[in-house]
Amino acid sequence: MASRSLNKVQLIGNLTRDPELKYIQQGNAVCTFGLATNRSWTPSEGGERREETEYHRLVSWGKLAELCSQLLTKGRKVYVEGRLQTRQWETSDGQQRSTTEIVIEDMILLDSRKQGTTEAADDLQDDVSAPVETAKPAKAVSVPTVVKEPMDEKINIDDIPF
Numbered sequence: 001m002a003s004r005s006l007n008k009v010q011l012i013g014n015l016t017r018d019p020e021l022k023y024i025q026q027g028n029a030v031c032t033f034g035l036a037t038n039r040s041w042t043p044s045e046g047g048e049r050r051e052e053t054e055y056h057r058l059v060s061w062g063k064l065a066e067l068c069s070q071l072l073t074k075g076r077k078v079y080v081e082g083r084l085q086t087r088q089w090e091t092s093d094g095q096q097r098s099t100t101e102i103v104i105e106d107m108i109l110l111d112s113r114k115q116g117t118t119e120a121a122d123d124l125q126d127d128v129s130a131p132v133e134t135a136k137p138a139k140a141v142s143v144p145t146v147v148k149e150p151m152d153e154k155i156n157i158d159d160i161p162f
Helices: 062-071 119-127
Strands: 009-015 020-023 029-041 050-061 077-090 096-109
Touching: 020 062, 029 062, 050 062, 050 077, 062 096
Parallel strands: 050 096
Antiparallel strands: 009 029, 009 077, 020 029, 029 050, 077 096
């Protein structure tokens, strides 16, 4: 029996740059962007409060990649969930390079900022209340069509547990 292992990353942070959407030769969408996370603490021996920032490379595939490119802009606050992946390659001058990135599988918008988004993206954002479901990348990727259904029941902000 194989031993179990876990490769899971959960981050909440702000985008450091606008997402870049590309399509690879097979027609799959891939979106890359950066995320900054902050940590602050007071040293145990006392003194001033300290803060540090970590920067992360994120990658999404398929429909999630298209949604990220439509909804995300620099500065937006998001929750992402995924896995660590390290890639290695050789540059044209023969040097070995590697990078570790987070391949995301779920994304939740955490702010309500709508500046710089399209009308369709605004409608999509209003509907995002749970992690985005992702599927295996298809050969041909199309931009999702948004159909907004009326809500029978309004959400009361006091009912949200966080």
